[in-house]
Amino acid sequence: MASLAEAIAFVETFCADRGVTVSDGLRLSLVVEELFTNTVMHGHGGDSDAPVRLGLRADATQLELSYEDSAAPFDPLDRVARSPVDAAAGVADRPIGQLGIALVVSMAERISYVREDGRNRIVLALRRQAAVDPRG
Helix, strand or coil: CCCHHHHHHHHHHHHHHCCCCHHHHHHHHHHHHHHHHHHHHHHCCCCCCCCEEEEEEECCCEEEEEEEECCCCCCHHHHHHHCCCCCCCCHHHCCCCCHHHHHHHHHCCEEEEEEECCEEEEEEEEECCCCCCCCC
16 A cells, blocks of 8 residues: 555656646546555455556546556456445445445546456546636
């Protein structure tokens, strides 16, 4: 988990270098934090030295994240399909866990998962929000 700060710093630098709005950068950081935390806590059962690979791209309308880990197979799309989260349910009525992955999937404009060469690979795109010109 100690490397999470490094992963978030990578995202923040990428966003700053490409003029990504603060809100879009925060959404991307949230996605990386959720995926990273799940990799460490659930995929590896706690801290691990196994690498996580992040790839980022930005164009005028989307931010794309490629996320890879060598943890146990985990398909977030299958998980959400098998255990949908009832957004209308009260906090006490919701299951513990599973909310973060549901949030990531719901935020993505496009998302795919593949297990290849012993690695989980998630590629997702977030729609960039229109930048607001502070000058009006």
